[in-house]
Amino acid sequence: MAYDELFEPIQIGDVEIKNRIAMAPMNPGLSGPEGYHTDVNTAWYATRARGGFGLIITECCVMNPHPWHGSEILNPSRFTDYRYYRYHSEMVQFVHEYSQCKIFMQLSPGWGWQGHPHAETPECPSGGPSAIALEVDVRNLNKGWERQMKRVTPEFAELIPDFDTVRNMSDEEYAAVRGMVRDVLAEKSPDMLHVMYGDTPRELTVGEIVDLEDRFAVQADAAFKIEYDGVEVHAPHGYLLHSFLSPRSNQRHDQYGGSLENRARFLLNIVDKTRKKIGPDKAFGVRLSGDELMPGGISHEEIKQVVSWCKDAGANFFNISQGSYENPGAAFAPDGENEFTRWAPGFKEASGGLPVITPNFIDPAVAAEVISSGQSDMISLGRQAIADPFWPAKVKAGRVDDIVKCVRCQRCYMNLMISHWLECSVNPTAGREKLYPDLWLNTPKLEKKVNRFREKADALPQI
Template sequence: MTQTAATPTTDTTTSDRAPGLFDPITLRGTTFRNRLWVAPMCQYSAEREDGVPTDWHLVHLGSLARGGAGAVIAEATSVTPEGRISPQDLGLWNDAQLEAFRPITDFIRSRGSVPGVQLAHAGRKASTFRPWSDEQGTVPADQGGWRTVAPSAVAFEGYDEPAELTISDIAGLVEAFRLAARRSVEAGFELIELHAAHGYLLHQFLSPLSNRRDDEYGGSLENRARFLLEVVRVVRSEVGGTLPLLVRFSATDWADGGWNEDDTSTVAAWCRDAGADLFDISTGGLVSGVSIPVGLGYQVRFAEHVRMNAEVETGAVGLIVGAAQADEVITSGRADVVLMAREFLRDPHFPLRAAAELGVELDYWPAQYQRAPFRLS
């Protein structure tokens, strides 16, 4: 892959062999100790419904860093109050949130992992009840909900109709992403991911199924990608040239006439030129009622497609559950990083166990746990 000033420098190994799961990777000025990272996972547990992280987030995210992950990326963190998925989601639109994140990033860093945050806006999928609520759909105003916004006044199935964003509204949201990126750095995060997947606002602009605009933010692929590219550029300008910037895409809507992997590859290359470094490739979430062929590693092929066609670094996600499976994704060159979610919920120490299964010796086993290393014999 050709390197430019806007793309990362990838430092793999000191030999000619293909990198493996536990080889380091360097993006811009940050070296990650391995290629097994924690994907963002919403916890719906913010304090007082004001977007402030709690002790739950400290213990949850800290345990994942203690378990040996190369990076720990905090859940979808909204750039505005109205961008939260639920009233209990995290935010980075004020300094109280920033201050509450600092002990969390400090602890993640102290365990040798890179603290990251996913900046997001849920758009028409905001103001929802959290998953374990007895109710579903849009939270009404008298229960702490709000009117949602979107590129077009097209509702997600089962949710209230959103208000269509004006041009000035869009400019305000670009600025909100910039300010949230500034607070991210001040809070101690060393990696930022922009959430343009799973049917949330940036994805809503990208897909013709949710973007029915006829102005400069709708219609052609260039126009539908305009908002995302403005956000990438302003965040890169705000954080400088050394902090890694990721974009999470849903590579397909799994629906006729929707966003697809070729669109993703094209826009990923544009984002690379605008200052993004690596692309976290998931799928779906924009529309309901679609048929998705779920199975082990079912989304890896999309990370491989984008990697090859856009000539960018990618991360693979989606039912990657075992050490050998994750290592094969890297050694085969299908992706540069593996991000896991559910497996980390089941076992926060999965990287330490995976290393033992693969016969890799690590020097970051916690000293406090030396009496209980994973042994296969």
């Protein structure tokens, strides 16, 4: 089977992408202590570029310079000012060495109610739409998260030996064990307590929101100036922009709260101001959850309206996610594959047919069917791109049996949550690509340049 559908080019804005396979945006936790990109980041992305991905979408890069941007143990990348630009520029240059691979920056205004105070400013809460704290319902942990919770906190397995029993509990039954869960985590696994129970955010002022809208446009323009091919607004699964969209987390009574139009104002102003700053043609899109999948959260019908408004404000592609941290089993790390495509027809309809990217694939046959059926325009690989950076090249070469398949164990996610270096159960080089330059420095274009330089150096007389 040739899977030709996956290797047709596609146009997004003024960018032609050589195939329909993207690397999904993921926060790998490889940045330096202050959020600077390092050689580790460069090797991480260049390896996937060499592996045949037509498009790389970066981890979310935080453009919010204020102490209340919200932080996480996984140490997010930063893109706030000129100090960060050349580190990104080096990475972009390496990615571009590989057969016209394109790279989009995912740009974020912050963590919102899913964030925590920064280590250097513990007295400063993360900024959000309202002072409402997040809490993960254990009933929403899927099999992968269950496996990792038991690995890092054995006491959790003693408290809940049968997760299926908990998953089937009524609200009243769960209320009886909820306090015990928190007590065990507080005593035995503070890192996991930090993940499961959020800090109460500080409600942002209107002036602070407008400041971020304006700054976002400036930083998006800077990304294009250092030769990123596109920019994606980070607005999915519970982060700051999503938390404004959702009535669960946004209970404001001003122009940024209440009606859907008001809750979407922050995002729409960002899209409008950025499009006016960067011009009409550049690839500029939005990632959104197709549905929050939580009671009282933003629904798919409301998201479709937001998609339509974003299109009118200047977005020219959309990337689909779902859920939030409150429901990690259904959010960006389900146990199976292709759960996200169900939202794609709604995005296509609401956007008037603009390109849509759908994530969460393992099997190339499943991915090819989604493209050939017209359900989505591109597919993206997240955890599967960690497990096998060379998935696209293997599919194109007809070596499907050689693909190293993601086993959905969630080890990559869990290690980020507990301050461990990223690991993959099936790919020992994941997060360590810098140590294996043969995986990512083997670009004929660069090698040709280096060899010419060597030849001229070798011709010099000895002194």
